[in-house]
Every structure is written in C-alpha cells, then in structure tokens.
Amino acid sequence: MCKEVNRRNRLPVDDYVQGVLKRNRAIFAQTITLVESNSSADMETAQAVLKQLHPYTGKSIRIGITGVPGVGKSTFIEGFGSLLCERGHRVAVLAIDPSSTITRGSILGDKTRMENLSKNPNAFIRPSASGGMLGGVARKTRETIFVCEAAGFDVILVETVGVGQSEVTVRSMVDFFLLLQITGAGDELQGMKKGVMELVDAILINKADGVNKQKALIAQSEYNGILHYLQPATKGWETKAYTCSSLTGEGLDEVWSMIQLFHKKTNESGVFSKRRQKQNLDWLHYMVEDYLRMNFYTHPKVTKVLPQIEQAVTEGTLSATMAANELVRNRNQ
Template sequence: MTKKKRHRPFTVDDYVEGVLSRDRVMVARTITLIESNAKKHRELAELVLKKLLPHTGNSIRIGITGVPGAGKSTLIEAFGSMLCDDGHQVAVLAIDPSSTVTGGSILGDKTRMEKLARNPKAFVRPSPSGGTLGGVTRKTRETMLICEAAGFDVIIIETVGTGQNEVTVRSMVDFFLVIALTGAGDELQGMKKGVMELADSIFINKADGDNKQRALQARAEYNRILYFLQSPTEGWKPKAFTCSAMTGDNIRGIWDVILKFEEVTKDSGVFERRRKEQLLEWVDWMIEDELKRRFFENEAVKKQLPHIRSNVLHAELSPAAAVKKIMEIYDNQK
C-alpha cells in the first residue's frame, strides 16, 4: 500500500507570497496562523507580519456597530456589494463573541453575508474574540494588516453591538459608524447612547415603508443629541442619516460621508496623527498581552495558582494576599 505523500509545512515566504498574490486560500491560512496561540505559530506569524508590514496601511478602515436587530449584516452586505461594483476590494472582519461553553464562534457572519462572501472582490472572515478585549486587539489588528497586504482597500470591522468591543474597535479604525433603528426598547436605546460618543456618523437603517416617517423623526432626534456631544474626531462633526439596506436607499450616502471624512481629516493631518496614535496604543496593548501570557505560562505560577485559588475559596487567604503571594512566586522565578 502506497503511503500518501506528506506536504511540507508552509514557510514564511509561502504565506507572504500567497497573501501578496491575493490567493484567498492562503490569505485565510495566514489569518488562521496569526489566530493560533501555539508558540511555534506565534513565532512564524511574527516573521510573516514583518515581511507584510511594508505592504499595509493603504486602506480606509471602517468600524461598524449597532444594536442586535439593526440589520448590520444586511447593510454591510449591501454596502460592500456596492463598493465591489465600484471596483473596490472589500474585506469584512466580523468579531464574533466566543461561546463560553465551546469556545467557538456563535455568529456565523459568513452565512449572513452569502452574496458578499461569494463576490471575488470581497473577503468575509468571522473573527472569534476569544472572550477577551486583548484577543480582539491582537487578532483583529493583525488580520486587518494581512487583508491590507492582500490589496483590500476597504476594511470593515463589524462588532456584535453588545457594548463590549466598541471602544476597542474605535481604537483601530479611521471611521466609526453606528447603525441605529427606530422602535427599539429603552434598554437598547440606552446601549446605543453609550456608543454614540464614539460615532463619526449614525445611520438609521430600515427607513422604508411604514417605518420611513419614524426613521426621519429618529434622525432629527439623533442630530439634536449629536449637536451637544463632543466629536470623537477633531475637526469633524458627526451627523445622523437614514438608509435602507432592503431597498438600497442612501447606501451610497454612507460612502459619500466616509469619503468626505477622509478628505477633511487628511487635509487637517488628523487622519495620519490618529493612525500613529493607534499604532503606539497597539504597542501598549501588546506589552500587556505578552506580560499576561508570560505570567500564566510560568511553570511556578501554573503549579501554585490552583492551590492559592483554593485557599481563597476556603477563606484561608484574602484575594489581595493571594495576588501578593502569587506575584512573589513569579518574581522569584525570573
């Protein structure tokens, strides 16, 4: 019986060449590589990213959030398809909350954007958050760079809209869009107000049929609120608009607003300054992430932590004393 020939492992150059030639399979494999927490994969991913970095930065980065039910995925599909028709290359990175039971992604955005996912000029990738903001920061930022190196000139990062990741995503995009809808309950409306001050623009979706008039009223209300809020972007005043992903009404208006935003902020220098600030912020996040990883991978910590946690549960140690003790164990091992 003939043994099946084993394929050699992919090299750094294999990944780099695959991404730069926009080989969709290799782009996906490279993203899978950087999402891995295995040490050998981390080291390989760092080498790949280092070679890809000179090819990054040539996109407009857009964050999109909104309450569940606002029609974000339908709107992103309509918006992304329009951009592809215009000749743009669009990558959608949808941050999925990871299931606390299975650890897997639970949104399945690719199934909600079937048309866009099939478009040869688009790339849709659900990106599990790993349950931590640090995970979102590291994985999503690096995935975004891979997509830029592959030539995607519009990067869309969609959050689930529960209020967890919006501030983090705001720190890695150029333009932050909040999708709203009319008729939501007070609780959902309150959540939206929490992210309104992050918004560079608000679009009220589902402004069609019997809902059109209510959407126009909501737009006026949002504009009144935005008037009194401090803009998250210097030199830019956020405004609210209506649109309908279902009918396509004013979907192009979203792009018009983003292009105007890009023009204004690039002319003033704010665009480039924000990119630099975000880069340094990423360094700080990475330092925290690396320190945390090294701490929990320390052999002495792994050995003693379960015992110390047990002492806390049995009221033999206070949480503060437990932290002090485990930090002393870690410090003595360095």
C-alpha cells in the first residue's frame, strides 16, 4: 500500500505534464499538490513540470475577488461560476483560506460552500491554506494558476480572505479585480475598504434583492460618486459600481459582460499585455527574494546561532539591527 501511495505521489515529470494537458482530473489535482509543496524534492519536480507546461499557459482571464467576511463571496462565486460553465467556459476557483496564526490550522470549507459548482464537470475548486503568510495569500497561487491554464481553464477566479494586505498581492497576479460590498456595513470610506477601492476595476454591491434592493441602488450611486474622484486602477478603464443578487442571479450577466468589455478594451490598448509583463517581472523579483530568504534561514550556521540571537533580542540585550548584522556575519563566515 505504501509503495502504491508513494508511486502515485511521485509520478515522472512527463506523466504530470500529459495528465494536465489531457485534463485527467486526478493527475491535475496531484500536479497542483506538487506545485504547492514546500518539499525541496517536490519543488524541483514541480519546476520541471511547469517548464513543459509554460507554452500552454496565459490564455485565461484571471479575476481576483475580494470583500470582507460575510459579504457573500462564496455564494457569488458559485452563482457566477455556474453561469460561466453554462456558457461553455471552464472555471477554476482558487480560494485562499485563512490560517490560524496560532495553530496554523485552516477551515478549507469552500467546496462545501460551493456545493453545486464543485459538482460541475467544467469547474474546479481548490481551497488552499494561506499558512499565515502575508495577507493570507498562498505563495504558490501563481504557479497553480499556470497549471489551471494549461489544463484548459479559461476563467480563473482567485478569492482572497478579505483581510490585511492580501488584496495588494492578489492585484499583482490577476487581470481584473472585483470588490464585493453589501449595504449597511458602515462608513464606506473607513479602513480597508478605502484602500482597496483604489486597486479594483469594479465594485459589486451584493445581496441586492428584496428589501435590500433599493438600498443597494442608493449605495451604487454613492460609490460611483466616490470613484469619480479616485484614480482608476487600470489605465483607460473607468471603475464603476454595480449591483447583483447572488441568490437570484440578477445582475450576474451584466458582471460578465462588463468583464468581457474590460478584456476587449485593454487588449486593444495594449494595457492587458503590459500588465501581464509587469506581473511576470514582479514575480521574478519576489521569487529571488523568497529564495534568498529561504537560503539564508536554512543555512546551518544561521540555524545554529538563531535561537540564542532571538532570545537576546527578546530579552532586550541585543537590538534587532545588531542581531541582523550578527546573523549575516555568521552566515558569511
């Protein structure tokens, strides 16, 4: 049994590649697990797989979706994703789950919250624990996007946890960024929402049904008034507010038409390709920084002295700056 599990988890590179390209769901899922792994052996294999898959990537539209907890992101994604599948699209949902900063545990419950979409043969939902990383965004999300594109998914939905700085990171890996809001959630110009409004390409007021419909229309007008004074996140595109009901499906058609118009206009102007190029360069620099960080902290000389230096900083007998210099000095000896 152990040999079978090991054999299944350690396929040859070509088997992963062909499995993804032939849309074998089992191998496709194993490939994403491989890409997400932090094992050095898995990372080496993953890079070999990604190198062969690279010519088949880049043909999707990548949509980031954010909003505070309770705004209805999962319900919206299920309704929106189902609509796209009905129209012949293949939709991959990468849902970044928050990890506890204490236990590192994660709920990973997005499949249960998107039950109908998860059963659709043209959809794939991948909950991924953030591991407590910056803004709750998993480090391997970009590479997972590439695997999904190589498998023929033409719409990629990346859901953020809606807290911290995750919006900035997701903005750096998607083409179109959508902010979900609801009415009656307090001052629209307070805290996180004000900052994220400058990053998004559209604001969507969710739950615009029943007694909330009129309130949603009023909120839409207010948001459009605010957006008029903000610099658009994408050159040549006017960020506007829209309404929808994920429950009834009203407005979801308009959302997709708006995203298609965005895609058409930015492609014609060259903004779309320039954004992708910049994102690739940003990713290059991030990966270099990530490699240097990992290489530094796993170096034997650093791991040997790190506990004592951390204790000295904690006790206040050594400043953080002096401690950093000491670690670098030990690393370079």
